Amino acid sequence: MDALKLDLSHYRQLLKQYIDTQDESALYEAEQISKRSIQHNISLEEIINTHINALEGIYPDLPENIQHSMSFLLEVMISYGLALQEFQDLRESQLEIKSEISVAARMQNTLLSTVKPEVEGFDIGVVSVPANQMNGDYHHFIHHTDGTVGITVADVIGKGIPAALCMSMIKYAMESFPSEHKNPSEILESLNRVVERNVDPSMFITMFYALFNPAASTISYSSAGHEPGFYYHAADDTFEEIRAKGVVLGVTDTAQYRQYEREIHVGDMIILLTDGVTECRQGDRFIESEEVLEVIKSFSHLPAQELVESVYRHFEKLQDFHLRDDFTLIIIKKDV
Amino acid sequence: MDFRTCVNIQKEWDIVGARQFGRDFSKKLGFGIVDQARIATAISELARNIYLYAGSGKICFDEVENVGSRGICIVSLDTGPGIKDISQVMEDGFSTSGGLGAGLPGVKRLMDEFDITSKEGEGTEIRVVKWVR
Numbered sequence: 525m526d527a528l529k530l531d532l533s534h535y536r537q538l539l540k541q542y543i544d545t546q547d548e549s550a551l552y553e554a555e556q557i558s559k560r561s562i563q564h565n566i567s568l569e570e571i572i573n574t575h576i577n578a579l580e581g582i583y584p585d586l587p588e589n590i591q592h593s594m595s596f597l598l599e600v601m602i603s604y605g606l607a608l609q610e611f612q613d614l615r616e617s618q619l620e621i622k623s624e625i626s627v628a629a630r631m632q633n634t635l636l637s638t639v640k641p642e643v644e645g646f647d648i649g650v651v652s653v654p655a656n657q658m659n660g661d662y663h664h665f666i667h668h669t670d671g672t673v674g675i676t677v678a679d680v681i682g683k684g685i686p687a688a689l690c691m692s693m694i695k696y697a698m699e700s701f702p703s704e705h706k707n708p709s710e711i712l713e714s715l716n717r718v719v720e721r722n723v724d725p726s727m728f729i730t731m732f733y734a735l736f737n738p739a740a741s742t743i744s745y746s747s748a749g750h751e752p753g754f755y756y757h758a759a760d761d762t763f764e765e766i767r768a769k770g771v772v773l774g775v776t777d778t779a780q781y782r783q784y785e786r787e788i789h790v791g792d793m794i795i796l797l798t799d800g801v802t803e804c805r806q807g808d809r810f811i812e813s814e815e816v817l818e819v820i821k822s823f824s825h826l827p828a829q830e831l832v833e834s835v836y837r838h839f840e841k842l843q844d845f846h847l848r849d850d851f852t853l854i855i856i857k858k859d860v
Numbered sequence: 861m862d863f864r865t866c867v868n869i870q871k872e873w874d875i876v877g878a879r880q881f882g883r884d885f886s887k888k889l890g891f892g893i894v895d896q897a898r899i900a901t902a903i904s905e906l907a908r909n910i911y912l913y914a915g916s917g918k919i920c921f922d923e924v925e926n927v928g929s930r931g932i933c934i935v936s937l938d939t940g941p942g943i944k945d946i947s948q949v950m951e952d953g954f955s956t957s958g959g960l961g962a963g964l965p966g967v968k969r970l971m972d973e974f975d976i977t978s979k980e981g982e983g984t985e986i987r988v989v990k991w992v993r
């Protein structure tokens with residue numbers, strides 16, 4: 525417990541110096557002793573004991589009542605010292621947990637990694653940043669042989685490790701679907717059954733699934749209660765919410781999802797996101813979705829990747845570099 | 861083991877008696893004042909556990925020897941409900957004294973050796989040792 529002991533004679537000499545002179549330099553030295561003691565895990569009661577011994581060394585005729593009072597102090601500090609040790613041990617185990625989580629986070633990044641498609645005539649930008657180490661947002665691109673691309677954006681209600689575990693399951697469920705199975709409504713219906721059967725009822729997953737056909741300049745999509753994205757019309761410089769009806773995944777095993785389709789015109793943008801973007805907070809205030817669109821617009825002259833990164837940096841700064849929720853933003857621009 | 865002395869724990873006041881005996885005993889064995897205080901605190905925790913959870917039991921004291929070093933052995937015995945999940949009560953932060961005491965992990969820290977056996981419905985025996993340095 526006390527492998528290292530305080531240097532009693534040094535302590536006694538300093539204590540005497542201070543009693544004689546009330547010199548600040550002795551107090552500064554006392555501070556150093558305190559810090560060294562923490563470093564070397566010297567217990568609180570050991571310090572008090574050293575003090576008692578030093579005092580008795582300086583004043584061999586220390587009155588008995590003072591001696592008793594010091595023993596009393598020592599006794600009072602025992603439980604306090606114990607609590608401090610417990611705190612130190614807990615801090616160490618917290619560090620262990622943290623490093624385990626960072627390993628898990630790296631693993632998650634590998635498991636859930638996806639390749640952003642390079643599509644002629646389009647420019648695509650993606651940013652996805654977790655609030656904590658593990659991401660509860662998920663986005664994925666599926667490259668079909670016919671040149672179409674499946675795009676998934678999902679959010680587990682809740683953050684951290686449970687959300688991340690849930691996402692890994694979603695990814696593998698989707699990979700097990702046959703490759704000809706690519707209609708957004710069918711995919712959401714199949715996934716809904718997987719989630720309903722396998723995920724804790726307290727956990728909800730929202731998902732937006734789109735099938736992007738670059739050759740035809742169309743996108744068809746369905747949504748399972750996901751935060752609506754936006755469509756930017758270059759012709760009249762306006763944004764339109766991409767509305768899609770559908771219940772959150774996992775609520776009922778018979779859920780049906782409507783599928784929508786739209787054509788993408790030159791200069792237009794498709795903006796897909798999670799609520800970490802639209803529910804950014806400035807102090808206690810939630811920002812309005814108009815503000816998100818304003819910011820997107822102000823950077824819209826940039827290439828898609830720079831655009832999404834600039835938007836992210838803007839909101840990161842607005843929230844004092846402390847994200848409250850996982851942040852995922854995907855923008856698809858049709859080249860002019 | 862022939863000279864084992866035990867203090868019965870039934871009332872809260874008995875905790876003080878056990879502390880007092882343990883302190884006098886450890887002083888006689890040559891423990892310094894810091895270790896005396898640690899031993900007394902460990903006895904408090906053990907005795908309080910008996911008083912709060914078992915209703916009655918006893919704390920017994922022995923002198924132990926091992927290759928030239930002397931120590932104190934304290935055994936806490938009760939016939940209370942026992943501890944269902946020992947790992948849980950040995951976890952930091954899970955204090956059986958409602959967050960007020962140092963709990964069994966505290967006792968383990970205060971002493972050099974710690975051993976616990978418990979059977980649900982039959983009782984608990986905790987044996988701790990501290991060596992004179």
